[in-house]
Every structure is written in C-alpha cells, then in structure tokens.
Amino acid sequence: MARTSNTRRQGRSSADEASYDVETRRRFGSGGGFFGFGPGGSGLPWVFGVLAFFLLVVCGRLVYLQVIEGPHYAQEAAARRENELVLQARRGTIYDRNGNVLAMSEECYDVYGNPQTIQDTDTVAGVVAKWLGGEESEYRSLLSQDGTFVYLRRKADKEACESMRDELASLKLEGVYLLQQMRRVYPYGRTAGQVLGMVDVDGAGISGIELAYDEQLSGTPGSMIMETGLGGIPIAGASAQTTRPVDGKDLVLSIDIDVQKFVEDQMADAVVANKAESGMCMACNPKTGEIIAACSTPYVDLTDASSITNEGLKLKLVSDSFDPGSIFKVITAAIALESGSAQTGTYFSVPPTILVGQGIVSDDDGRMETMDMNLREVLRRSSNVGAALIAEQAIGVDAFFEGVDHFGIGQLTGIDFPGETTGMVHSKEEYDPSLLGSMAFGQGVTIPMVQMVRAVGAIANQGKLLTPHFVTQVGGKPTEWADPTNAVSADTAEKIADMMCTVTEDGTGYSSQVEGYDVAVKTGTGEQAKDGKYIKGKFLASVIGFAPASDPEVLLYVGLNETPYLSYSSAGPVFSAIMGEVLADMGVLSPQGL
Numbered sequence: 001m002a003r004t005s006n007t008r009r010q011g012r013s014s015a016d017e018a019s020y021d022v023e024t025r026r027r028f029g030s031g032g033g034f035f036g037f038g039p040g041g042s043g044l045p046w047v048f049g050v051l052a053f054f055l056l057v058v059c060g061r062l063v064y065l066q067v068i069e070g071p072h073y074a075q076e077a078a079a080r081r082e083n084e085l086v087l088q089a090r091r092g093t094i095y096d097r098n099g100n101v102l103a104m105s106e107e108c109y110d111v112y113g114n115p116q117t118i119q120d121t122d123t124v125a126g127v128v129a130k131w132l133g134g135e136e137s138e139y140r141s142l143l144s145q146d147g148t149f150v151y152l153r154r155k156a157d158k159e160a161c162e163s164m165r166d167e168l169a170s171l172k173l174e175g176v177y178l179l180q181q182m183r184r185v186y187p188y189g190r191t192a193g194q195v196l197g198m199v200d201v202d203g204a205g206i207s208g209i210e211l212a213y214d215e216q217l218s219g220t221p222g223s224m225i226m227e228t229g230l231g232g233i234p235i236a237g238a239s240a241q242t243t244r245p246v247d248g249k250d251l252v253l254s255i256d257i258d259v260q261k262f263v264e265d266q267m268a269d270a271v272v273a274n275k276a277e278s279g280m281c282m283a284c285n286p287k288t289g290e291i292i293a294a295c296s297t298p299y300v301d302l303t304d305a306s307s308i309t310n311e312g313l314k315l316k317l318v319s320d321s322f323d324p325g326s327i328f329k330v331i332t333a334a335i336a337l338e339s340g341s342a343q344t345g346t347y348f349s350v351p352p353t354i355l356v357g358q359g360i361v362s363d364d365d366g367r368m369e370t371m372d373m374n375l376r377e378v379l380r381r382s383s384n385v386g387a388a389l390i391a392e393q394a395i396g397v398d399a400f401f402e403g404v405d406h407f408g409i410g411q412l413t414g415i416d417f418p419g420e421t422t423g424m425v426h427s428k429e430e431y432d433p434s435l436l437g438s439m440a441f442g443q444g445v446t447i448p449m450v451q452m453v454r455a456v457g458a459i460a461n462q463g464k465l466l467t468p469h470f471v472t473q474v475g476g477k478p479t480e481w482a483d484p485t486n487a488v489s490a491d492t493a494e495k496i497a498d499m500m501c502t503v504t505e506d507g508t509g510y511s512s513q514v515e516g517y518d519v520a521v522k523t524g525t526g527e528q529a530k531d532g533k534y535i536k537g538k539f540l541a542s543v544i545g546f547a548p549a550s551d552p553e554v555l556l557y558v559g560l561n562e563t564p565y566l567s568y569s570s571a572g573p574v575f576s577a578i579m580g581e582v583l584a585d586m587g588v589l590s591p592q593g594l
Contacts, residue, residue: 086221086222086223087180087181087221087222087223087224087242087243087244087245088181088182088202088203088221088222088245089182089218089219089220089221089222089245089246089247089248090105090182090219090245090247090248091105091182091184091199091203091217091218091219091247091248092216092217092218092219092247092248092249092250092251092475093105093250093251094196094209094217094250094251094252094253095250095251095252095253096192096252096253096255096256096257096260097252097253097254097255097256097290097292097472098256098257100188100257101187102186102187102188102192102196102253102257103184103185103186103196103210104184104185104187105182105183105184105185105203106158106182106183106185107158107180107181107182108155108156108157108158108161108180108181108182108183109155109156109158109161109178109179109180109181110151110153110154110155110156110178110179110181111128111132111151111152111153111154111156111161111164111176111177111178111179112149112150112151112152112176112177112179113142113143113149113150113152113175113176113177114148114149114150114175114177115142115143115144115145115146115147115148115150115175116147116148116175117174117175118143118173118174118175118176119173119174119175120173121140121143121144122140123171123173124139124143124168124173124175124176125137125139125140125143127164127167127168127171127173128152128153128164128176130164130167131160131161131163131164131167132152132153132156132160132161132164134153139152143175152176154181154201155181155183155201161178162178164176165178179224182203183203184198184199184203184210186302186303188257188261189301189302189303189304190264190299190300190301190302190303191257191260191261191264192255192257192260192295193208193299193300193301193302193312193313194208194294194295194296194299194300194312194313194314194315195208195209195253195255195260195294195295195315195417195470196208196209196210196302197209197210197211197212197313197418198210198300198302198308198313203218204218205217205218207313207418208313208315208417208418209251209253209416209417209470209471211418212416212417212418213251213416213471213474216248216249216251216474216475217248217249217251218248219245219246219247219248219249220245220246221245222242222243222244222245222246223242223243224241224242224243225241225242249474249475250473250474250475250476251471251473251474252471252472252473253470253471253472254284254285254288254290254291254292254469254470254471254472255291255292255293255294255470256292256293256585256586258585259283259292259293259581259582259585259586260292260293260294260295262293262578262581262585263281263283263293263294263295263578263581263582264295264299266281266574266577266578267279267280267281267295267296267297267558267574268297268299270558270560270570270571270574271297271560274541274560274563274565274570275563275564275565276541276560276561276562276563276570277538277561277562277563278296278297278298278316278560278561278562279296279297279558279559279560279561280295280296280297280316280317280449280557280558280559280561281293281294281295281296281317281556281557281558281559281578282294282317282449282450282453282468282556282557283554283555283556283557283578283579283582284453284457284468284554284555285553285554285555286457286460286461286466286546286552286553286554286555287460287461287466287552287553288466289457289466289467289468289469289481290469290470290472291468291469291470292554292582292586293582294315294317294470295315296314296315296316296317298311298312299312300312300313314419315417315419316448316449316561317448317449317450317453317557317559318415318417318419318420318421318448318450319419319420319421319448320421320448321421321423321424321446321447321448322446322447322448322449322526322528322540322559322561323442323443323444323445323446323526323527323528323529323540324442324445324447324449324452324524324526324540324542325441325442325443325524325525325526325527325539325540325542325567326382326384326387326441326442326508326522326523326524326525326526327442327452327456327522327523327524327526327542327543327544328439328440328441328442328445328452328524329378329379329382329387329440329441329442329522329524330379330455330456330459330496330500330522330544331403331404331407331409331455332387332390332391332395332400332440332441333375333378333379333387333390333496333499334403334407334459334487334488334492334493334496335395335399335400335403335404335488336375336390336394336395337375337488337492337495337496338403338488338489338492339395339399339402339403341390341394341395341396341399342374342375342390342394342395344374344375344376344495344499345374346374346375346394347372347373347374348372348373348374348378348386348389348390348393348394349370349371349372350370350371350372350373350378350383350385350386350389351370351385351389352367352368352369352370352385353385354385354388354389354437356388356392356433356434356437356438357432357433357434357435357437357438358434359434361384361385361388361437361438361441362384362385363381363382363383363384363385363386364382364384364525364566365381373386375390375499376499376502378390379499379500379502379503379507379522380499380502380503380506380507380508381507381508382503382507382508382522382523382524384441387440387441388436388437388438388440388441389437390440391436391437391439391440392436392437392440397428397431397436398428400436400439400440401427401428401431403488404425404439406485406486406487406488407455407458407465407487407488408451408454408455408465408485408487409423409425409445409447409451409455410422410423410424410425410445410447410451411451413450413451413454413467413468414467414469414481414482415450415467415468415469415470416469416470416471416479417470420448420450421448422447423445423446423447423448423451424445424446424447425445425446425447426439426444426445442524442526443526443527446529449542449557449559450468452542452544452557453468453544453555453557454466454467454468455487456522456544456545456546456555456557457546457555458487458488458493459488459493459496459497459500459520459546460493460497460520460546460552460555461484461493461552462490462493462494463486463487463488463489463490463492463493464484464485464486464487465484465485465486465487466481466484467481467482469481497520497546497549497552498520498549500520500521500522500545500549501518501519501520501549503520503521503522503523504519504520504521504545507523508523508567508568509521509522509523509543509545509568509572510568510572511568511569511572511573511576512543512545512572512573512575512576512579513576514547514576514579514580514583515580516590517547517548517579517580517583517590517591518547518548518549518550518591519545519546519547519548519549519579520545520546520547520549520552521543521544521545521575522543522544522545523542523543523567523568523571523572524540524541524542524543524544524567525539525540525541525542525566525567526539526540526542527539528540528561528562535562537564538562538563538564539562539563539564539565539566539567540559540560540561540562540563541559541560541563541565541566541567541570541571542557542558542559542560542567542571543556543557543558543567543571543572543574543575544556544557544558545575545579547579547583547588548588548590548591550591551591553583553586553588554579554582554583554586554588556575556578556579556582558571558574558575558578559571560574
C-alpha cells in the first residue's frame with residue numbers, strides 16, 4: 001500500500017508539472033522565454049533589434065543636423081550674433097582744367113541707434129537733436145521703435161557727431177552709435193551743378209558726370225562685420241572683421257570753372273531780359289572736342305537739396321530736341337559745295353517766296369523782289385527761300401540726305417554725359433515733297449543742339465567731326481575718344497567758314513561781333529512745335545560760331561528757347577559777351593592785335 005501510495009504521488013507530481021508547463025507556454029508563449037518565438041527560443045535578439053533601430057534613427061538625425069544642416073545652422077547663428085555694415089570707398093575727386101576742386105569726398109558719420117538698450121529715450125533724443133538738428137520728437141519716435149537697429153541720420157557732420165558722442169558718454173547714455181562714412185561736397189555750389197551731377201545717399205552717381213563715370217569714381221566698397229550680443233547690442237572690445245574699401249579714381253574735366261560761372265550768369269540774365277522759357281550754352285575747343293563750359297536753365301544747387309529738380313539736373317543741349325532753325329543752313333551750304341551742286345560763284349535766282357510741300361515759305365526780311373544769290377548771300381541774309389531752292393533744285397534728295405548723315409545729324413555724338421537723345425531726323429526713304437525744302441533751313445528736323453555744336457565744329461576743324469567731351473583724365477591717364485570722321489573736305493570747310501565771317505561782318509550776325517577778333521557765325525530763329533503745331537511768336541533764337549576764324553580755338557553755341565525776339569537782338573549780344581570772355585580767359589590772342 002505504501003508503494004502504491006508513493007507511485008501515485010509521483011504520478012500526480014508529473015501531471016502537475018506537465019500542467020505547469022502547458023500553462024507556462026500558454027501564458028508566456030511556446031518558446032518558453034520572454035517574447036520568445038519558437039521552442040526553446042530567447043527574446044533578447046528582438047529587444048536588441050528594437051534598441052538598435054532607435055539608436056540608428058537617433059544617429060541618423062544627429063548626422064543630418066551636424067553634417068548636412070550644420071553649416072546652415074552655424075551660418076544662422078553667426079548672423080544672429082553678427083551685424084555687417086558697408087564701408088564706403090572714398091569717391092574720386094573731380095577737378096577742372098586748372099586744378100580747382102569741383103567735387104570731393106569728406107569724412108562723415110552714419111548715426112544709428114539700438115532702441116532696446118536705451119533707458120532714457122527723452123534725454124538721448126534731446127542730445128541727438130541738439131547736435132544733429134531736426135525735431136526732438138522725431139528722434140524720440142525712432143528710438144522708441146521695436147527692433148535693434150534704426151538710422152537716426154545719414155551722412156552727418158563729423159564734428160557734430162563726435163561732440164554728440166562725447167556728451168552721451170559723459171551722461172553715461174548708451175544705445176547711439178557712429179559708423180564712419182564719406183559724403184560728397186561741391187565747393188562751387190550751383191556753378192557747374194548740371195555738369196557734375198549728384199550722388200544718392202549711398203554715394204552712387206545718379207546724374208551728370210557723377211553718373212557717367214560712376215564706375216571709375218566709386219571704387220570698391222568695404223565692409224565691417226561686428227559681433228553683437230543679446231538684442232543686437234555691439235560687444236565692446238569684440239573683434240571686428242574689416243575689409244578695407246578701395247578708393248575711386250580722380251577725374252580732370254576740360255571745363256574752366258571761372259568761364260562756367262560767367263556763362264551761367266550771362267544765360268540766366270538773358271533768359272529774363274528776352275522773356276525766354278529757358279536758355280542753353282556750350283563752349284568748346286573745336287580742335288579737340290573739349291568742352292570749356294556748358295549749361296541750361298534752370299540751374300541746380302547741389303548744396304541745397306530743397307532746390308534740386310529733375311529739370312535743373314538736365315543739360316538740355318544733350319537731352320532735349322529742338323528745330324535748329326537757320327543755323328542749319330551752314331550744313332545745307334556745305335553739302336551744296338561738297339556734292340558739287342554749287343560753287344562759291346554759282347548764283348541762283350531766288351524769288352520772294354517758294355512753295356515747300358503745301359506751304360508758302362518766305363524770308364524774314366520781307367523781301368518782295370526776286371534776287372540773284374550765291375551761297376554767301378544766302379547765308380548772309382539767312383534766306384529761307386534761297387536755302388530751300390538750292391536743296392530742291394541743285395542738291396537733290398540723295399546728296400542732301402547723304403550729307404546730313406556725314407555731319408552726324410540724327411546720330412549720337414558720343415558725349416560723355418548721360419541722357420543723350422538722337423532727336424528725330426527723317427530718312428531718305430521717308431522723304432515727301434515738303435521735307436527737303438524745310439530741312440534746308442532747319443525746320444522739320446528735331447535734334448539736340450550738341451549735334452549742331454559737333455557739326456559746326458567740323459567746319460572749324462578742317463571738316464573733321466570730333467566727339468565733344470568733358471573728361472580729359474581718369475586716374476591720371478588721358479581719356480581716349482573715337483577717331484575723327486570727315487563730314488566734308490578741308491577745302492569745303494574753309495570756304496564755309498569764310499562765308500560765316502561775312503554773316504558776322506555784314507549780315508544777321510552783326511550783333512555777335514567780338515572786338516579785336518575775326519568771328520565766324522550763323523544765326524537762327526527756329527519755330528518750335530508743341531503737340532504737332534508750331535507755336536506762334538515763340539522761337540529758338542540761336543547763334544553758333546567760332547573764333548578766331550583764321551585759326552579757331554573756341555566754338556560757342558547760345559540758344560534762347562521760346563523767346564518772342566529774333567536771334568539778332570536776343571542771342572547775338574549774349575554770344576558776343578560770352579565769346580569775348582572765353583577767348584580772354586583761355587588766353588587766345590587777337591589776330592588783329594598782333
């Protein structure tokens with residue numbers, strides 16, 4: 001019985017263990033281990049796999065942030081702690097032909113503030129207004145803004161800024177800073193303002209020579225990268241990475257500032273005296289193309305920002321177009337000679353009037369009879385009828401338009417001044433019955449007067465067209481210009497010049513004489529069109545000529561726009577006064593005084 005009893009206990013024990021194994025497998029899986037997957041399997045590889053996966057993700061993210069995105073975040077962090085400021089180069093100085101300084105750069109400061117560091121806005125605003133001018137309330141408003149940077153004044157006076165800085169330091173007030181800069185100074189104020197032009201607040205040329213030669217004058221700007229702390233506050237004593245600017249090149253102009261001032265004064269008075277809308281003048285050396293003086297009213301004072309207008313910045317001889325009037329007859333006469341259509345001794349029977357297209361053309365002198373005229377007489381009397389007749393009956397369409405083209409009419413002169421226009425000149429293909437006759441005496445052609453300066457300059461320069469220009473040196477090196485082209489032969493130029501002397505001595509240019517000098521001129525009283533119609537009783541009164549006629553040193557154009565007076569009584573006397581001054585100032589001796 002005892003054995004039987006023991007055997008039963010052993011059987012029950014085995015059965016219980018078997019039951020336990022089944023229950024264990026049921027509860028924990030058939031592998032018998034935590035998270036096992038098979039009989040006798042272990043769960044550790046799966047755990048390690050999960051951990052390895054998460055570790056790989058984390059490592060991948062770190063690689064992405066540090067290797068791929070690292071430079072970007074580093075740059076962004078640097079940008080937050082650095083502030084880059086532009087350091088302007090010293091702009092080149094501009095001189096006149098005699099070494100007088102016309103435009104220069106001087107040290108100044110940009111004044112800026114950090115509103116986040118200012119504790120006493122009222123006091124700081126008061127100190128700034130005291131030294132920089134302006135309203136205290138304006139500065140208070142600027143210094144109360146959100147943000148860490150605000151300009152208080154650009155291009156402020158150096159001495160005033162340093163005095164302001166010292167006072168703020170004595171009061172232990174922070175938040176206002178100075179950045180050294182350059183500003184443009186024009187010692188002669190209004191004189192030559194149009195020619196020089198101006199720069200903007202960043203020192204870039206926006207008109208005149210300052211614009212035309214901006215690349216040479218401006219140099220290369222530098223930069224300063226300052227380290228800043230919390231709120232964009234510059235860190236005192238912190239290192240700053242500085243790239244020094246490269247200064248611009250100096251220019252030498254051909255203008256004479258004393259002659260320029262005289263010309264501007266004369267033209268301003270002439271506009272008032274002759275009830276003109278505006279006036280224009282240009283004096284140059286016909287042998288070189290160098291411009292000695294040039295202006296058009298109204299003027300511009302570069303030292304008075306409130307007086308600067310777009311109209312004042314324009315040089316109308318270059319940018320605006322006009323019907324030149326009878327000064328164009330010089331070109332007509334030259335074409336007649338050059339083409340062989342007429343000789344100096346060729347006479348034409350000129351009636352009192354002539355039909356040009358659908359219009360009747362007559363002369364200003366009211367002549368009622370037919371006269372025999374050669375080219376000299378046509379120019380002396382400034383005969384519209386004679387010029388139209390010669391163009392239509394002798395020169396012809398082909399030769400006329402070819403000659404006009406040789407004189408560069410309707411083409412850019414290449415003058416080193418911005419805004420030059422070509423004007424409006426009809427081509428031979430656009431010819432109609434009225435065009436040839438009207439162009440012969442300077443109507444029906446609309447051009448800037450610098451083209452007439454260049455064309456008549458060829459008459460004074462043995463028939464050679466030169467480029468009118470202001471700048472003679474850049475950075476100490478002479479400027480180079482296009483080679484001259486021939487408008488007409490030297491023989492034709494000499495004959496036309498002699499005819500122009502007759503105009504001065506005994507013709508419509510009598511009031512343009514200069515005592516002691518032989519002067520060759522041509523007058524013109526051109527009607528001007530607006531909205532497609534000519535303005536009644538308003539003319540462009542012009543005189544153009546050169547002296548001494550035997551060896552020209554000065555070429556001068558004077559024009560009064562929308563004056564009711566003829567050129568003889570308006571532009572003529574002004575031409576005489578200015579030519580006399582230019583000849584004397586340039587040291588040109590009188591042939592009659594030798």
